[in-house]
Amino acid sequence: xxxxxxxxILTDLDxxxxxxxxxxxxxxxxxxxxxxYHLSDIFDYFELGEVLEExxxxxxxxxxxxxxxxxxxxxxxxxxxxxxxxxxxxxMVKGAVDFAPEEEVVCFYxxxx
Numbered sequence: 001x002x003x004x005x006x007x008x009i010l011t012d013l014d015x016x017x018x019x020x021x022x023x024x025x026x027x028x029x030x031x032x033x034x035x036x037y038h039l040s041d042i043f044d045y046f047e048l049g050e051v052l053e054e055x056x057x058x059x060x061x062x063x064x065x066x067x068x069x070x071x072x073x074x075x076x077x078x079x080x081x082x083x084x085x086x087x088x089x090x091x092m093v094k095g096a097v098d099f100a101p102e103e104e105v106v107c108f109y110x111x112x113x
Contacts, residue, residue: 008025008026010026010057010109010111011111011113013026013028013111014028014031014032014111015031015032015111015112015113016028016029016030016031016032016110016111016112017029017030017032017039017088017091017092017108017109017110017111018108018109018110018111019092019095019096019099019100019106019107019108020106020107020108020109021099021100022100022102022103026109027095027099029091029092029094029095029098029099029108030087030088030091030092030095032111032112033084033087033088034084035082035083035084035085036082037082037084037085037088038058038110038112039051039058039059039060039088039108039109039110040058040060041081041085042060042062042070042089043060045077045081045085046069046070046073046077048062048066048069048070048073049061049062049066052107052109054109057109057110057111058109058110059107059108059109059110060107060108061105061106061107061108062092062096062105062106062108063104063105063106064103064104064105067092067093067096067106068093070089070092070093071089071090071093073089074086074089074090074093092108095108
């Protein structure tokens with residue numbers, strides 16, 4: 001997996017979910033919690049986003065409307081899904097607000113290796 005943010009290779013980073021900042025860097029927004037969940041579950045469960053794969057790294061692209069919807073759905077369906085999945089969703093929304101508040105589309109990648 002050679003996906004790079006700036007000069008950093010994703011697989012060289014700690015396991016977790018990374019937001020791609022407007023500058024092209026990887027920002028860890030959710031450390032991997034050893035559960036059975038993946039970014040693609042957002043698409044599978046909530047039908048949000050566009051599933052991505054870049055150099056073997058699974059990812060998802062969410063627009064601003066989908067990010068708001070993800071926050072609402074994580075709250076509404078918190079008891080229907082594993083807690084680590086819900087935590088990931090909440091951290092993604094928070095990460096987008098913290099690191100890419102002006103972006104119309106935000107990409108996230110998973111490094112659970």
